[in-house]
Amino acid sequence: GQNIDQPTEMTATEGAIVQINCTYQTSGFNGLFWYQQHAGEAPTFLSYNVLDGLEEKGRFSSFLSRSKGYSYLLLKELQMKDSASYLCAVRRGNTPLVFGKGTRLSVIA
Amino acid sequence: SAVISQKPSRDICQRGTSLTIQCQVDSQVTMMFWYRQQPGQSLTLIATANQGSEATYESGFVIDKFPISRPNLTFSTLTVSNMSPEDSSIYLCSVWGLTSADTQYFGPGTRLTVL
Numbered sequence: 001g002q003n004i005d006q007p008t009e010m011t012a013t014e015g016a017i018v019q020i021n022c023t024y025q026t027s028g029f030n031g032l033f034w035y036q037q038h039a040g041e042a043p044t045f046l047s048y049n050v051l052d053g054l055e056e057k058g059r060f061s062s063f064l065s066r067s068k069g070y071s072y073l074l075l076k077e078l079q080m081k082d083s084a085s086y087l088c089a090v091r092r093g094n095t096p097l098v099f100g101k102g103t104r105l106s107v108i109a
Numbered sequence: 110s111a112v113i114s115q116k117p118s119r120d121i122c123q124r125g126t127s128l129t130i131q132c133q134v135d136s137q138v139t140m141m142f143w144y145r146q147q148p149g150q151s152l153t154l155i156a157t158a159n160q161g162s163e164a165t166y167e168s169g170f171v172i173d174k175f176p177i178s179r180p181n182l183t184f185s186t187l188t189v190s191n192m193s194p195e196d197s198s199i200y201l202c203s204v205w206g207l208t209s210a211d212t213q214y215f216g217p218g219t220r221l222t223v224l
Contacts (some may be wrong), residue, residue: 042215
């Protein structure tokens, strides 16, 4: 099976930086994905890591350590529109993604 | 990328009835996936729909309750049978992108409410 853990809720201030952590346990690891999901909408892809290290895409960065089964999503210069759920998901081999429970981020003024 | 459409976008149904959700993809894909997202929860995989063979169901999901069709490489249906209020969820269709380094794409979802 696969265990994927991430915090349930986080709150951060507009303009600040927030880090959302994700830990996982799986065999046949083949990538870790982060998605953003606004209320009432489908998840949209943010980032993908399959090798250790940091991937940067504008205000969003994602880090992976395969030996530690650990990833984080870093959001910089937070905006109100970043208030959403952030879903960590793991790919095992060629199987479909398995999702964590999601972290609901609230950005406050 | 892949463009996915679903019909209906939402429905309100009576207990004991069935609803069939359609998923259309703009390119040919080998596997299509059906997920469920219950209120306030994350996504749970229901089954993988393969063209030309029976769907593969995840633990806790059975064909009698969630029959799936996959008549060709761009289309699939999921039926939610004999519905109860516990089936109220968003149902999402998903496919992998076209390259090995691509991500998994999701349709807009079907929001189902069972009374």
